[in-house]
Amino acid sequence: MPRNIVEPKTKLTVIAGCFTVVIFSMSFLAASYPEGWTAKPLTSLPKELHEAPSIAVYEKNIHVVWNTWHNEFDSKIYYRHSLDNGKTWSEPVCLTPNSTTAIYPVVAVNATIVHVAWKDYRNGNPEIYYRRSVDNGQSWSEVQRITYNSSRKNNIYDVGIVVDGSNVYLVWKDYRSGSSEVFFKKSVDNGESWGSDQRLTYDYTPSYAPCMAVNGENIYIAWEDWGHRSNICFMKSSNAGVNWTEKIFLTENVTAGDSEHPSLAVWENKVYLVWQDTRTGNSEIYFKKSIDYGESWNETRRITDNTTVRFNPKIGVYGERLVIVGQGKEEGRFIIWYMTSDDGGENWSDPVKLTDGEVDAYDTSMFIQSYDIYVVWQKYYEAGWADIWFMSRSSGKPVVTSILLSNTSVSLPAVVDVTVDGFDPTYDKKELTCIVQYKSPSGSWNNVHSEFTGEEWEAHIDFSIDFSSGGCLVRAKLINPEGIESEWSVYKTVELHGEDSDSSVPSFTLPLMTFVLLAVIILIRVRDHEEK
The missing domain is CATH 2.120.10.10 (Neuraminidase)
Incomplete structure (x- = not known):
């Protein structure tokens, strides 16, 4: 059923309480899928209306939420996870046992912290509610109400959530002002507390279907x-939502066509x-x-x-x-x-x-x-x-998820620390081998020793004075015990500044020019004195 249908009008089977029975042996629902793809149901009998799924993945940990209508007035939010890249799944967990109408959940994850937000009618007015887990969905915090609006005219749609480190961001469409506008809210402490609502649009035209992406x-x-x-x-916003640019139009349909669902x-x-x-x-x-x-x-x-x-x-x-x-x-x-x-x-x-x-x-x-x-x-x-x-x-290969450098611009000689993170869909991190390589501006790729620290791999590149100035490339890959290799990571660049680089010019050129100027002045004064 399309997601913009909020409440089903068809009479449904009534299931008391907050639970879902899952049965996977349903051969009559078998279907064919493209080569390399696998599929499985996360819900099944009894026949109910499950809708609005949302997924978030961190390494091989997969988190999924959705809402289930137990009858036409009772919808609850459910959660399942897989900690082995989709091979096995936890039993469904109801995140809203005390709500009668909770719908349209969204999920985001960073490391082991899982964030879930949804639209909820438990207090009569539709509001955004939130829960989090700090242990990969094993346990959950108490429910938090995120928005507080007294107007019964208020309605909330299209809730979105993203996370970057300890910052959690929400965006949604809101009618509190009488028209449909885009609102924004953030937490800087992994969802423990939340800032005030920010209205981002002030238009006479309605604003629908907001979406969001974040990087730092x-x-x-x-x-x-x-x-x-x-x-x-x-x-x-270039400062984590403190200030925002003016809106710009990326499409300009005037007389024909509509641009929707960005x-x-x-x-x-x-x-x-x-x-x-x-x-x-x-x-x-x-x-x-x-x-x-x-x-x-x-x-x-x-x-x-x-x-x-x-x-x-x-x-x-x-x-x-x-x-x-x-x-x-x-x-x-x-x-x-x-x-x-x-x-x-x-x-x-x-x-x-x-x-x-x-x-x-x-x-x-x-x-x-x-x-x-x-x-x-x-x-x-x-x-x-x-x-x-x-x-x-799944490719079945290890994946390098990040490569970080302690410094991206150094004066020679210098040591740059490299931190690599990643995972394998089958093996534990400690069983993987990490290869770190660097390439000088005029040289070939060289291996550097790396060590696993318990969560990630660390390496140290010693750039001696013999290196030439310019951009040095750094990359990494992982290898599992079967010899299956990941793709090389995205290259990172370290700018090297040697004695022949522009960065050294001011420290040598300026004193030399000063000395020459003083010498000229002295010679002129000596000449003038002799002429007198």
């Missing part, structure tokens, strides 16, 4: 702006945006990117060209690798599809169907790590009966 202090938000037509707007992803300085667009008459997927932190954007590109409908795209990024998962309609059935780019969006694969169209598929949520793709969606059988399914494509 940089936060990016895009949304639909409904004037005469729907267009995609964008704003950003999705953002960010990797370092590059920001990627996709959305659905009907400017040509058919709903297709369009793409833009920025390579300067959202300051400027390239030309809009249409990246699907089909007689079938494509809509509601979600984008993920890992280095230069981009993945889009979306919905479509073929031969009267709603399907899930995906497409990829391995060069930062310059070239794209054709869309590939993930579901076979035997039943309708809605409500996608996705995450990528290296070559691994994780997707959850709603499999809709009939009125009042839909399940949540999980699907993944």
Whole structure:
């Protein structure tokens, strides 16, 4: 069932309490999937309406939330996790046992801290509520109410959550001011406390479907702006949400077509945006990117060209690798599809169907790590009966998730510390071997010794005075006990400044020039004295 339907009107089977029975032996629901993909249901009998799944992944720990309608007035939020890259799953946990109508949950994770937010009617007014787990979903904090609005006219939709370190950010669409506007809220202590609500848009036109991406202090938000037509707007903050730029229009539909359902992803300085667009008459997927932190954007590109409908795209990024998962309609059935780019969006694969169209598929949520793709969606059988399914494509390779340098600009000689993190879908970290290499500006790749510290790997590169000035590249990869290697990490650069570099000029040139000038002055004065 489409996610914008808040309350089902069909009579459902009444299940007392807060529980879900899961049965996986359902051969009559078997389906075929693309090569390399595996799928399994996260919900099953009894027949209930499970909807609005959301997924977050950290290394091989996968976290999924959704809401289940036990009857037309009782919906609760459920959670499951896998700590082995989707091989096995925990039993469902109800996160809202004391609520009657809790819907549309979203999840984010950093290390072992899991954050879940949702829309809740427990106090009569629709508000945002929140819980967190600091131990990978083994236990949960008490429920926190995040928003407080007295107006019964207030309504909240499209809640989104992202996390970066100890900073947790929420964005949503809110009607408290009488019109639909974008609001923002943040926590700087892993969700223990929250700042005030920030209204980001002040328009006479409605603002819908906000989405958000974050990298360090940089936060990016895009949304639909409904004037005469729907267009995609964008704003950003470079200081963790303290200040925001003015909104800009990234599409300019005036007389024909609507741009809807934006999705953002960010990797370092590059920001990627996709959305659905009907400017040509058919709903297709369009793409833009920025390579300067959202300051400027390239030309809009249409990246699907089909007689079938494509809509509601979600984008993920890992280095230069981009993945889009979306919905479509073929031969009267709603399907899930995906497409990829391995060069930062310059070239794209054709869309590939993930579901076979035997039943309708809605409500996608996705995450990528290296070559691994994780997707959850709603499999809709009939009125009042839909399940949540999980699907993944794993390369089986280790993955380098980060490589950090203690300094990116040094004067020779110097030592630069390298910290590498990553995981393997099968083996523990301690069983992996980490290879760190560096390449001098004029040399070849060299190995440097690394050690596992219990959580990550550390290496030290000794740049002697013999190195030439310029950019030195650093990279890393992981190898598991079977000899299976990860891809090389994204290169990191250390700028080396030697005695022949520009950085040394001021310390030598200025005293020399001063000495020459003084000598000239003395010679002139001596000459003048002799002439007298």
